[in-house]
Amino acid sequence: MQLSLVSILAAASAVSASTIPEHARRATAISVTPHDRYSSSVGVLGCKINTNRVAYWPSSVSCDKLCVRVTANGRSVTLLKVDQSGGAYDISYDAWNYLVTGRGAKENPVYGGGISATYEDVPMSECSSLLSGAGGKLPLTAANSMNYVSSCGSNTWAGKNYALFNILDPVCKWGYDEQCTLPPPSVSNQPSCPHQLGVPxxxxxxxxxxxxxxxxKESLA
Incomplete structure (x- = not known):
């Protein structure tokens, strides 16, 4: 029985696709650039996370897809996606430096711009070590993150795993290092904290x- 050219090409394509690892098939090609100043558009507290492993993507911060793996030069880093950039795929300077040199930015700092890389969304469990300062929860400023909290339904990862703190800003310059709770909507829509909320x-x-x-060199934000 003769096979048509279309059948042969289709079979070859299927075999070729099956030999490509699943993570490679779903990875997206990007150019990543270094970002050396921590920020978070949704109020994730830098004093409660590993700020050397953060992704600053053009897309808005998700309620579910907050953990990405970036691969370049045969090396990979896992990053928290907690800020929105103006259009670039920025990552923490230390993470970028590791992808370029295989060493951290404090150990062997280098200059440079965009490098070819790929990224993929990965389960939040792969970012758990980056959230150790809040016991694995997503630490948010109680005074300024409520729009993000309200946008995340109770069935989303962020909706199930956020923690509110009485700290006013993502770089933790103002406020109290204390956890707050969110009362039922029938009681109040404002977080309740041991001290007054939002005092500078x-x-x-x-x-x-x-x-x-x-x-x-390290410098205080």
Whole structure:
């Protein structure tokens, strides 16, 4: 029995696709650039996460897909996607430096721009170590993250796994290092904290430190 050219090509394509690892088939090609100043458009607290492993993507911050793996030069990093960029695929300077050199930015800082890479969304369990400061929860500023919280349904990962703190800003300069609770909607739509919510007192807990681009030195945000 003779096979048509179309059948042969289709079979070859199927065999070829089956030999490609699943993660490679769903990975997206991008150019990643270094970002050496922590920020979060939804109020994720830098003093409660690993700010050296953050993704700053052009898309808005999701309620479910907050963990990505970026691969370049045979190396991979897992990152929290908690900020929206102006159009670039930025990643923390230390993560970018590791992809370029295989070493951290404090150990061997280098200069550079975009590098060819791929990324894929991965389960939040792969980012759990980056959230250790809040016991695996997504730490948010109680005073300024409620729009994000209300946009995430109770069936989303963020809706099930957020923690509110009485800290006013993502770089943790103001507020109290204390956890807040959100009462039922029938009681109040404002978080309840041990101290008054949103008071701009100087923060006395652990600060946020950036690794300065090209120098490897740390500076307080």
């Amino acid at each position: 007192v100087a923060f006395t807990g652990k600060g946020v430190y950036n690794i300065d681009y090209g120098t490897g």
